[in-house]
Amino acid sequence: MHFPWIHYDPSQYPVAFVGTILLAGAWLMALYAMAASVWGGLRRREPWVRSGEHALGATTLVLSMAVFLLWQALYTNNFDLAYIVQHSSSKIPRLYALAALWGGQEGSLLFWVWILSLYTALVLLQNRHRRRLWLPYVSATLALVQLFFLTTILFAANPFTPVPEAVGEGRGLNPILQRPLMAIHPPNLYLGYVGFTVPFAFAVAALVTGRMNLEWLVAVRRWALVPWFFLTAGILIGSRWAYQELGWGGYWAWDPVENASLMPWLLSTAYLHSIMVQEKKNMLRAWNITLIMATFLLSVLGTFITRSGILSSVHAFAVSPIGDYFIVFLSFILFYGLALLYIRWPVIRSAQRIEAVLSKESSFLFNNLLLTGICFAVLWGTLFPLVSDLVKGHRITVAAPFFNQVTAPLGLALLILTGICPLIAWRRATWTNFERNLLLPSVFTLVAASVLFALGLREPLPLAFVGAGVLVLATTALEFYRGVRARRRMYSEPVWTAFGKLFVKHPRRYGGYIVHLGVVLLFFGIVGSAFYQVKREVFLRPGDTAHLQGYTLKYEGLRLQRFPHKDLVTASVVLQRGDRVVTRLAPGREFHPNADQPVTNVAIYSTWRGDVYLVLGAWDENQGATLEMYYNPLVIWFWVGGWLMLVGGVIVMNPRWEPAYMLAPQAAVARP
Amino acid sequence: MRLRAREIVIGALSLGILLIGYLVFSGMRGQQQYYLHLDELERMAAEVDGKGVRINARVEPGSIRKAPQRLVYDFAVTDGQRRVTVHYEGVVSDMFKDGIEVVVEGRYDARRNHIEATRLLTKCPSKYQADAGRP
Numbered sequence: 147m148h149f150p151w152i153h154y155d156p157s158q159y160p161v162a163f164v165g166t167i168l169l170a171g172a173w174l175m176a177l178y179a180m181a182a183s184v185w186g187g188l189r190r191r192e193p194w195v196r197s198g199e200h201a202l203g204a205t206t207l208v209l210s211m212a213v214f215l216l217w218q219a220l221y222t223n224n225f226d227l228a229y230i231v232q233h234s235s236s237k238i239p240r241l242y243a244l245a246a247l248w249g250g251q252e253g254s255l256l257f258w259v260w261i262l263s264l265y266t267a268l269v270l271l272q273n274r275h276r277r278r279l280w281l282p283y284v285s286a287t288l289a290l291v292q293l294f295f296l297t298t299i300l301f302a303a304n305p306f307t308p309v310p311e312a313v314g315e316g317r318g319l320n321p322i323l324q325r326p327l328m329a330i331h332p333p334n335l336y337l338g339y340v341g342f343t344v345p346f347a348f349a350v351a352a353l354v355t356g357r358m359n360l361e362w363l364v365a366v367r368r369w370a371l372v373p374w375f376f377l378t379a380g381i382l383i384g385s386r387w388a389y390q391e392l393g394w395g396g397y398w399a400w401d402p403v404e405n406a407s408l409m410p411w412l413l414s415t416a417y418l419h420s421i422m423v424q425e426k427k428n429m430l431r432a433w434n435i436t437l438i439m440a441t442f443l444l445s446v447l448g449t450f451i452t453r454s455g456i457l458s459s460v461h462a463f464a465v466s467p468i469g470d471y472f473i474v475f476l477s478f479i480l481f482y483g484l485a486l487l488y489i490r491w492p493v494i495r496s497a498q499r500i501e502a503v504l505s506k507e508s509s510f511l512f513n514n515l516l517l518t519g520i521c522f523a524v525l526w527g528t529l530f531p532l533v534s535d536l537v538k539g540h541r542i543t544v545a546a547p548f549f550n551q552v553t554a555p556l557g558l559a560l561l562i563l564t565g566i567c568p569l570i571a572w573r574r575a576t577w578t579n580f581e582r583n584l585l586l587p588s589v590f591t592l593v594a595a596s597v598l599f600a601l602g603l604r605e606p607l608p609l610a611f612v613g614a615g616v617l618v619l620a621t622t623a624l625e626f627y628r629g630v631r632a633r634r635r636m637y638s639e640p641v642w643t644a645f646g647k648l649f650v651k652h653p654r655r656y657g658g659y660i661v662h663l664g665v666v667l668l669f670f671g672i673v674g675s676a677f678y679q680v681k682r683e684v685f686l687r688p689g690d691t692a693h694l695q696g697y698t699l700k701y702e703g704l705r706l707q708r709f710p711h712k713d714l715v716t717a718s719v720v721l722q723r724g725d726r727v728v729t730r731l732a733p734g735r736e737f738h739p740n741a742d743q744p745v746t747n748v749a750i751y752s753t754w755r756g757d758v759y760l761v762l763g764a765w766d767e768n769q770g771a772t773l774e775m776y777y778n779p780l781v782i783w784f785w786v787g788g789w790l791m792l793v794g795g796v797i798v799m800n801p802r803w804e805p806a807y808m809l810a811p812q813a814a815v816a817r818p
Numbered sequence: 819m820r821l822r823a824r825e826i827v828i829g830a831l832s833l834g835i836l837l838i839g840y841l842v843f844s845g846m847r848g849q850q851q852y853y854l855h856l857d858e859l860e861r862m863a864a865e866v867d868g869k870g871v872r873i874n875a876r877v878e879p880g881s882i883r884k885a886p887q888r889l890v891y892d893f894a895v896t897d898g899q900r901r902v903t904v905h906y907e908g909v910v911s912d913m914f915k916d917g918i919e920v921v922v923e924g925r926y927d928a929r930r931n932h933i934e935a936t937r938l939l940t941k942c943p944s945k946y947q948a949d950a951g952r953p
Binding site: 394500512530545547683763772774 | 823824826827830831834835838841842845846849850851852853854858862870872884886887888889908909911913915923
């Protein structure tokens with residue numbers, strides 16, 4: 147058999163050949179699924195719709211086979227494939243060889259479309275017998291996105307491309323990527339990015355059919371929560387990895403790749419808030435559709451920024467052949483989405499209007515304004531190099547201070563709003579009620595701020611952030627107190643039973659408050675580590691001591707250990723508080739034989755007040771060592787807050803509330 | 819009365835949009851860095867004198883001088899034809915060495931053809947996808 151686009155002998159490179167054929171098969175089936183679904187949907191022919199769904203199921207199966215083929219090739223060091231030569235080697239642990247599936251551009255694009263096909267199968271299974279009106283267009287949209295990624299993979303980034311000339315060994319995976327956190331960070335991010343395709347597909351279905359009711363909201367909300375959860379987890383794990391592995395004392399650097407993940411997170415967070423307005427008041431319908439489509443676009447843009455290298459290079463578009471494909475696809479989705487919105491505007495336009503200035507509706511509007519505003523600022527700062535390149539012919543970048551300067555006031559406003567919003571009623575709140583509700587939290591905030599001021603916290607911005615955080619804590623505590631009191635009155639339950647029942651009976655509301663608490667703790671961590679980090683560099687000879695924020699560091703000397711796969715140099719440091727030995731720290735450097743640079747081993751001593759963070763800089767022949775010492779106050783609360791957000795996310799996903807809506811699936815108006 | 823509430827909210831939102839826009843565009847001032855190759859730096863030397871630049875070049879082999887017992891580095895970067903000297907204080911990445919591709923950020927002094935660097939990033943194109951250095 148002869149394949150015009152395969153330029154090698156299939157019998158010589160069987161894995162490359164079979165893998166490419168599988169991808170081509172998936173491509174054809176996705177194309178068929180798209181055509182059959184659209185045809186079946188427009189003509190109301192259920193058999194065609196079903197046939198499209200079966201084709202998508204087959205795509206999932208074939209793509210899984212392709213992924214397992216690549217995994218098998220990675221596991222067995224098949225250096226016939228260029229991808230494996232570039233991103234793996236026989237010397238790295240097998241588990242990390244498997245993680246090389248998402249270590250490079252080609253593999254990670256395959257990983258993307260594979261996850262999408264798994265999500266697709268899940269959506270189709272979930273909706274075998276319901277939501278049939280939307281399903282043809284949901285299938286068609288999912289198939290279209292699969293088709294785009296498969297096209298890019300087949301024609302510009304095929305992981306099953308054979309090597310031009312035989313090699314016996316691969317180039318390996320960078321040692322700083324061979325870490326447990328780095329093995330789970332990308333899959334979480336991808337489960338997030340890819341997941342937004344599903345609510346996007348439902349949005350398209352709503353626009354095409356002109357039908358948008360509560361059942362649609364249920365479907366879309368759940369499918370937006372799942373990727374939101376994974377994206378949150380992915381960002382947190384990535385920050386943790388940066389903090390532990392990169393040795394620069396921080397967890398967030400406003401790098402384009404980090405920004406790429408933050409932007410869809412911000413928009414999806416805005417979306418999860420504003421659909422509550424649609425649910426309760428049937429307002430903001432067009433806005434919500436726009437928001438979820440933009441979230442999807444930013445997810446694809448994020449994948450593109452991460453995987454193309456477009457922003458890390460001086461000359462933009464020459465970097466990777468996948469660029470053209472992504473630009474065409476993004477433009478197409480943008481144009482297609484705007485056109486659909488324009489055509490359907492009369493249908494999706496909200497009939498309801500804001501009734502009062504002081505209402506939960508309007509506070510959600512401001513929440514959305516702030517979240518999308520931060521997203522716009524991050525997008526602008528991230529893409530500015532490309533804009534200036536197109537306009538002026540040379541690239542101008544903006545550095546981290548820009549992002550800090552812009553996001554700090556907006557983040558502060560958002561935090562204050564988080565504290566106030568739960569106190570405002572839907573529809574029309576009265577000022578007297580609002581003032582009465584706000585009284586106690588404001589007293590708490592003022593007391594806390596005065597105490598901190600007296601303790602020496604004088605800078606206005608940190609003081610404002612902490613004050614706003616206390617406001618949120620106070621209002622949230624008040625909400626819990628009221629909930630518990632009401633239950634105790636009604637059912638005379640013990641306090642803890644009542645507390646637990648709040649989550650069981652109203653998972654969305656109280657789960658949401660847990661997320662808010664997480665956000666507050668996260669902000670405390672950011673304020674502590676961003677405003678009050680102490681950084682010092684010392685040169686120590688064995689026996690010397692150094693001081694850092696009440697700790698004494700006693701340097702004992704260097705130690706060299708040899709392992710089969712690496713050499714390890716560690717400095718031995720005894721950490722004391724007064725005369726009491728707290729712990730021993732061993733900052734060091736690893737040298738890997740097949741990597742051309744050492745790896746930093748950061749030593750961290752973490753307490754709820756702050757982290758002692760040591761980096762071994764350099765040393766001389768007399769065991770003298772240069773240590774980079776950081777004290778990062780409160781940074782632990784960044785992680786605690788992050789985990790709490792995830793816990794809240796799980797509570798919010800509780801499906802309990804769904805059945806009530808399902809009883810009246812076609813109801814077009816909200817509950818009273 | 820209903821119309822009034824709507825108008826107030828829309829007015830406040832518009833004001834918010836204007837404020838955010840102002841924040842973004844005023845934030846741009848003073849935070850810009852020219853991201854240049856050395857040939858571009860040479861051509862635009864007068865324009866970027868005293869301003870923030872971010873350049874992409876290779877470390878000139880043999881040029882790295884480190885202060886004893888301190889993390890202070892002096893070195894030169896080159897593209898084969900042009901050369902700029904750099905001064906940097908702080909921890910350098912593990913990859914920093916002769917011949918490697920680096921990104922240097924800092925203030926450019928055209929008279930001395932010198933950069934006082936505030937940030938030094940190393941790149942290793944062979945093993946890194948674009949995202950590997952940072953999450």
